Amino acid sequence: MSAVLDLKGVTVRRGTTTILDAVDWQVNDGERWVVLGPNGAGKTTLLQIASGRMHPTSGSAELLGERLGKVDVFELRPRIGLASASLAERIPGDETVRDVVLTAAYGVTGRWRERYDDLDTGRADDLLAAFGVSHLAERTFGTLSEGERKRTQIARALMTDPELLLLDEPAAGLDLGGREELVGALAELASDPRSPVLVLVTHHVEEIPPGFTHLALVKDGTIHRAGPVAEVLTAENLTEVFGMPLVVAHGGGRWMARSVRRR
Numbered sequence: 001m002s003a004v005l006d007l008k009g010v011t012v013r014r015g016t017t018t019i020l021d022a023v024d025w026q027v028n029d030g031e032r033w034v035v036l037g038p039n040g041a042g043k044t045t046l047l048q049i050a051s052g053r054m055h056p057t058s059g060s061a062e063l064l065g066e067r068l069g070k071v072d073v074f075e076l077r078p079r080i081g082l083a084s085a086s087l088a089e090r091i092p093g094d095e096t097v098r099d100v101v102l103t104a105a106y107g108v109t110g111r112w113r114e115r116y117d118d119l120d121t122g123r124a125d126d127l128l129a130a131f132g133v134s135h136l137a138e139r140t141f142g143t144l145s146e147g148e149r150k151r152t153q154i155a156r157a158l159m160t161d162p163e164l165l166l167l168d169e170p171a172a173g174l175d176l177g178g179r180e181e182l183v184g185a186l187a188e189l190a191s192d193p194r195s196p197v198l199v200l201v202t203h204h205v206e207e208i209p210p211g212f213t214h215l216a217l218v219k220d221g222t223i224h225r226a227g228p229v230a231e232v233l234t235a236e237n238l239t240e241v242f243g244m245p246l247v248v249a250h251g252g253g254r255w256m257a258r259s260v261r262r263r
């Protein structure tokens, strides 16, 4: 089993703030990780490092066997798919849904003079179908619902056939139906052996799709616990990370958490 992500002592500082504090984290081939933790814990910063969009202040980060700082990140980035709110903001509202996915082949948003061949167009259409948004291919991104946007963004992140797919809060802002559809689509992705290694950031245990294998609990810029989901997702660990008494339940491949009722 080879390491797809290997972080050793990764620290990120901005001014006097330590955002990540000596993080050690290894993600291996075939694994599907959830990164869970409260607001401000450092999850997005961790994904910035994992996607090669930020360098650690100290420590070492190896992505797909390449050490950050010693590799051309522009060659590395197409091998890593990323879907996040900040990337979505850069997608022009008047871009068609098909082009939102297609333009990822060149790592751009907004179609200009690039030429796409039939293979690219075919792949974009297959991805739109896989995420249930084929019927929206000619619509503009700006007219989509939040759930349709999220599914289009994941299709876009998969366009370059990445070896690692990073999803930063893909269910944020979705209603119950939208969340359940997305969790279902991610469960399918997780169960497909051809899928890339997956890392999903979320605030909610209810959003952990069946088939995700590992969990990293993040707190105060550190990975508090990491390992197989069933071992790490305990009431004790969640209580420590969220700083309040919590209980956890598991059923039908899904998880839920709630506070312990006070008498």
Ligand SMILES: Nc1ncnc2c1ncn2[C@@H]1O[C@H](COP(=O)(O)OP(=O)(O)OP(=O)(O)O)[C@@H](O)[C@H]1O
Pocket: 014, 017, 019, 037, 038, 039, 040, 041, 042, 043, 044, 045, 046, 203
């Ligand atoms: N450039 C910066 N300068 C100073 N502090 C920063 C900077 N960027 C992020 N932070 C702080 O670092 C902490 C971690 O931020 P990050 O966005 O990684 O957390 P997060 O776990 O993704 O949070 P959320 O769940 O709220 O999205 C936050 O307290 C944030 O305010």
